[in-house]
Amino acid sequence: MDDRTFTADAEPGDRVTVAGWVHEVRDLGGIAFLILRDKSGKIQVKFEKDEMDDDLVETGLGVHRESVIAVTGAVEEEERAPTGVEMLPESVDVLNEADAELPLDPSGKVDADLSTRLDNRTLDLRKDEVKAIFEIRAEILRAVRDYFRSIGSTEINTPKIVATGTEGGTELFPITYFGEEAFMNQSPQLFKQLMVGSGLERVFEVGPIFRAEEHNTPRHLNEATMIDFESAFIDHEGAMDVCEGTLKAAYEAVEENCAEELELLGYDDFATPEGDFPRLTYEEAIERINATGELDTQLVYGDDLSTEAERALGDDVGGHYFITDWPSEIKPFYIQDYDDDPETSKGFDLMHPRMELVSGGQREHRYDALVEGFRQQGLDPDQFDYYTKMFKYGMPPHSGWAYGVERLVMTMLDLENIREAVLFPRDRQRLSP
Template sequence: MEGLEDRTYTADAEPGDHATVAGWVHEIRDLGGIAFLILRDTEGKIQVKFEKDEMDDDLVETGLNAARESVVSVTGAVEEEPRAPTGVEITPESVEVIAEADTELPLDPSGKVDADLSTRLDNRTLDLRKDEVQAIFEIRSEILRAAREAFRDANATEVTTPKIVATGTEGGTELFPITYFGEEAFMNQSPQLFKQLTAGSNLERVFEIGPIFRAEEHNTPRHLNEATSIDFEGAFCDHEDAMDVCESVVKSAYEAVSENCADQLETLGLAGEFEVPDDAFPRLTYEEAIEKINATGELDEQLVWGDDLPTEGEHALGQEMGRHYFITDWPSEIKPFYIKDHDDDEALSTGFDLMHPRMELVSGGQREHRYEQLIEGFEQQGLDPDEFAYYTDMFKYGMPPHAGWAIGAERLIMTLLDLDNIREAVLYPRDRQRLSP
């Protein structure tokens, strides 16, 4: 691999250069006396021209006998060629096959032959060589970068909380048990309790982007058993403040993709239709939401106070709203124990959800910061407060009012890019059927 320390990416190769490019054999076109090898790297593609009668036979044989997806390096003169895919081509002086690929590939990285999602996920490395798949994960990276920047603009500190815990965030359901030095432990469902404890320190505002684990029985295009959660918690914040931060982070993600991912949007066919939310997200109360859903006539039975919103109800409301919106003031009885009730009405919680027309994205609210009321919340939901002493004890030592939320990164990406299946937004998904790769 001599010369790769001076490697030139395909997008940077210009006429007049003497360059070494390296990547994968995307395609070989043999036209008789002349042939072309299309080399692909992370920046794009470049044409390598072989004039058979004017070149060394071994050089021609090495280049044209390389199987598709073999890793090669090519050194030679870069010349202008308007008919080439990128307007330039290389006349090779040397070709080295760095890693030969099998001639039988489990899927076609060029995309000319379709493969089903299961086959693609079984062979994710090959799948990621496709431009449109690579574009999704370049956009994902930009979304996470933008989220971090928005959090820092909100004066929040990035933290990392444990993923192995003694008790579940919301009790014993949907937990993955593991053996921890002979004792039972669990994979954490959420950083909820830890981010509250950390917000109760002098850090005040914190955020985390990290994995969560839920033993969901669901096996749908929008559920995962390992997901990436984007979490915020802020001391001296109420639920209105938390919604403001949430809206800012989501809008920042859209703005960053619009500004910095034009090529990727073009690759995905979204360049002309990608829209950045501009107006403030509407805030509907739970009562207003069920009234609107009932008015659509889409449900067989009318919703009544205290019902959770069924998927078909969310879809009907999403169609009517046509944009991101919050649902606020949920009934206390259907929100988790740590969500604070309104001071003037204990039947109403400060819980909120951020909805996309397709699905729920965010769950959040102001937290109960008063010790006695927190203990009552545990007991009302059939949880033993003693099992959560590491959490509840800290509320005896000056816990400020605080609020926060969490959004699933994959759901954000799925809705932002209008993907059909959430697994498209995960490198190596974990669901009911998939534990490898």
């Protein structure tokens, strides 16, 4: 429909064709109104029954909600209309009639549970507030990509089908690859490290990862979208600087460009985090968690942080913060340890008060130390020869990290369930749609 006009662009005095979905029909007797909805908004179409062709009125008022129609007519100013204008139809073409019974109400007047919404995601995304989440998600990704480019980072795409896993402790999804066993990749970690040893030096990727962990929580997915960053010639402190920069760039872009979406979602005090994010060592974090008195059992050095511990510390800090200098045994084999303290790693996490957002650190770039890290974590270095051998040929010092996009959206918008931040979630119960 080359001559289509979006409803938001229809001005008094224009003669236009608009196309979209029947949002609502209100019949008041001698006069009736049809509300047509498209991606830009809504427009009121007025039917004056005594002054219009009977077939036109019957077509316009007889069509079911959520049917797809095109309306051609004049646009007039009308202060009482929801958007200040209305159309007087000359023709109504029904492009696709919807069933009279809908599995959920896109107008939002009747609530549906999350499972029903996800089963009917196309209808669910016709609700303005749901659509707003994904407009904000898209703006986050645009802003992050722009930030990466501003610091000289090249976007890459790495394989999602691999021969070996990236992390020993995470379950893998096996697949059959031309008669051989392969796996869906848990992370682009090893590939992005190889790229910092190439002529690219500084890279980022936005793409899917797959983890076969049998969790069933409001903040976990088995397929997620990650924002990965890796750079040569920076240490873990520099990597944290970039990490903080991307998060603030995302918030600033949403604050500046998504006012309408934020209003739809009820955020009247949305603001970009200010100031530098605190950087607590793991040991300091343990002490602060224990001091809150929120846990039944005191943490000791070497414990990982439970959900309850993360929230106790998040409430105490009150904003985004980093945890640095984790015990070596907690972090993956590729995280570098301090030369003068091999029990402590240069790994870090970026935390939101509700949960972990980012895991990162400085990587081990020295071949012998890297191979020893494999052995210490019970992994066979020979299975990763494609990766380790490149460290013999001049691998520079480098650092990086990875965000979960869905967690970033979830925490930014204070969503109750991470599945609200992904179009078609994949978890233990959901493989379709």
